[in-house]
Amino acid sequence: MAQQDKTPYICHIFVCTFTRSGERKSCGDEEGIELRAVLKTAVGARGWKKWVRVSQSGCLGRCDKGPNVMIYPQGIWYSQTSLDDVEEIMHDVEKILRDRLAELHTQ
Secondary structure, three states, X not given: OOOOOOOOOOEEEEEEOOOOOOOOOOHHHOOHHHHHHHHHHHHHHOOOOOOEEEEEEOOOOOHHXXXXXXXXXXXXXXXXXXXXXXXXXXXXXXXXXXXXXXXXXXX
């Protein structure tokens, strides 16, 4: 039986990097791959690797609104995300970390 554990991260950022051939839009063709790399670098530069994980994901099913980025377990979803949105996402992650670390400190 699989072992169930709590996530070791305060938040986990998933970036759709799915690419498809043909005419339908896909996140990987719309900066998704670059976006993941930039987010990962931004998390590392801030020293957050202990609390924040950035991962690529397959198709999230909202290709027409991509690139899509999700933050879990908070359930935050960004659509039509571009490299210009990285600082906004980092600001949101910083607030999540600040709130959660303050909560842990008072326990």
